[in-house]
Amino acid sequence: MGTSLQPVDLMSPGRNLEGYIQTVSAIPVLTVEQERELAERLFYQEDLEAARQLVMAHLRFVVHIAKSYSGYGLSQADLIQEGNVGLMKAVKRFDPRVGVRLVSFAVHWIKAEMHEFILRNWRIVKVATTKAQRKMFFNLRSAKKTLGWFTNDEVHAVAEDLGVEPKVVREMERRLSAQDAAFDAGVDDDSDEAYKAPAYYLEDQRADPARLLEDAQWGQQSNDKLQSAIETLDDRSRNILVQRWLSEEKATLHELAAEYQVSAERIRQLEKSAMKKVKALMVI
Structure with missing residues (x-):
C-alpha cells in the first residue's frame, strides 16, 4: 500500500x-x-x-x-x-x-x-439491559425520528418484525419518550399543577449543620485514603490511574498504550489491577 x-x-x-x-x-x-x-x-x-x-x-x-x-x-x-x-x-x-x-x-x-x-x-440510568431491549433501542430510536407514538397495529407490526412481545415495544417506546422532570416549578407557573414540582415536597437537608459537617469529614477522609492508596502503586500504574480517572482531560486506553508501547488490552489489565489494589486499601 x-x-x-x-x-x-x-x-x-x-x-x-x-x-x-x-x-x-x-x-x-x-x-x-x-x-x-x-x-x-x-x-x-x-x-x-x-x-x-x-x-x-x-x-x-x-x-x-x-x-x-x-x-x-x-x-x-x-x-x-x-x-x-x-x-x-x-x-x-x-x-x-x-x-x-x-x-x-x-x-x-x-x-x-x-x-x-x-x-x-447514553444515559446515567441504562435504557436497555436485556437482549430484547437492546434490539428495540436502536430500531425504535431510528423510527422515532420520523414517527410519533405508535398505534396498536404499528406496535404489533414492529414486535412481529423484531421477534419480541408487543409489551417490549411499548416499554421501550415509553423509555425513549420519557423526559427529565424539572425540580422547580417555573417562576411564572401559576397553574394548578405547579405544586407537584419536587421542590415543594422534598426536604432539603443541605442546610443541616450536622449533615454538612459529617459530609465534609467523610469527604476529607475518603480523599486522604484515596491519596494514600494511590501512593502505594508503582509509577506506571499510578500514572495510568491518574490519567484515566483523575485528570481533567482523561486519556484513552490507546493513548496510554502508545505512551508505554504496549497493547490497549495490557493498559486495561494494569488499570483494573490498580483499581483493585486501591479499593482494597480504602476499605481498611
Missing part, C-alpha cells in the same frame, strides 16, 4: 478529529485483488503486516458508520475508537474463503462495539 502510517497512530482520533478524518480518508482503498491477497496472507500465514494494511484501509468506513450515530450526544472520537476495536476484531476473524468483501463482514463487529458504547454512556 506504500504507507508509513502505524496502527498506533490511527486507532484513536485523539483531540484532532478533523485531522484524523482527513488522514484516514487519504489512505488508498483496496481493490478486490489486493484485499484478497492480504486476507489470504493473514488467514494462512498469520501475516501481521497484512492485518495492519487491512485495518488501515478500512478506517474510513468506521468514520462513516460513526457519523450515523451522531444523534446520541456522544463524542465522535470515542465512537470511532470503539468502532476501530470492532474493525480489528473483524479482521482477525475474517475468512477469505467465504467470498465476501471485508467491509460486508466487518460492519457487524463495528456496529456491535459502537452499540455497546452507546448503551453504556
